[in-house]
Amino acid sequence: MVREVLTDDEGLATGVSYINKDDRQEYELKAKVVVLAASACSSARILLNSKSKQHPGGLGNSSGVVGKYLHDSTGASRSAFIPALMDRKLYNEDGTGGMHIYFPWWLDNKKLDFPRGYHMEAWGGLGMPSYGFGFDPNELNVHIGKKVGGYGDQLRKDVKSFYGSTVGISGRGECIAREENYCEIDPHVVDEFGIPVLRFNYTWTDHEMLQGKHMHDTFEEILTAMGGVLLGTKPGKEDDYGLAAPGRIIHEVGTTRMGNDKKRSVVNANQQLHDAKNVFIVDGGPFVSQADKNPTWTILALSWRTCDYIIDQLKKQDI
């Protein structure tokens, strides 16, 4: 478990210090180049814990931006019971809708009351090996005026009849990166290895809330047009329009943002620290923004490009 990046008198990295999880002792690893890929928040944590005379606010943090502009995708969901899908022929639908079917963003957001957009993921179907219908059959009986309750053959018949008749839609959208959303070192709490942990400050603004509202209006429109009976209740403003809490969609990025201006960013276009040219970050930290789609392919693409750059720089003996 890495505690910090070690630096020399010139402020360049010389390696890392880490706690061995087996003997709980601290060790040092020497390196010419340090590449952090601990995920957006953990890399920010390592940098913030790497304080020295040359980097008093933490390594790479002369701008004060490390940890800031943290952002996660927005997310909300709704499901419905679709009577037209009852009493279906049963067959293996694995691979069809087992995970979800993706719909890209389809509107011109200039005409809407929130910036950017979101995609939708529809889910449902006869997911194997799970068996059943996802809900208490009595709950679904209510919607079609059937007798509530039952045992034995009647219950078995109901289970088969309802199996595969509930579907849902989830939205995943773009959140606006803001300086006010950040993680920082908690001065009072350390983990089991004695390493200071992060604490988080994060709120949704109207941008995200109005997007959540639009998601729910759209889910209802589609599911109702399918003849569906909406399940659960539509969340209102008091419930942040059903937006999952920040961090729940697990697409956290932005904590070590990329930019040309070293006063306003942490890494350059090669994901190289402005403040220490032999330290690189190859996780979601350098993202300045994150479109609605999941981040990992972009993390991998940027990481690949950075690896090529590191090889090139080592050959030229520039780092």
Ligand SMILES: Cc1cc2nc3c(=O)[nH]c(=O)nc-3n(C[C@H](O)[C@H](O)[C@H](O)COP(=O)(O)OP(=O)(O)OC[C@H]3O[C@@H](n4cnc5c(N)ncnc54)[C@H](O)[C@@H]3O)c2cc1C
């Ligand atoms: C349940 C789940 C589902 C997801 N689904 C998708 C999806 O469908 N599509 C998509 O694009 N993204 C998805 N994501 C997001 C995706 O997992 C992340 O974007 C991606 O893993 C980030 O890659 P990373 O290499 O930056 O970090 P990680 O994959 O988190 O790897 C970081 C590694 O660093 C280690 N580490 C952290 N701190 C330290 C330390 N101090 N010392 C030593 N090691 C350390 C960690 O143990 C970990 O092994 C999902 C995430 C979750 C949790």
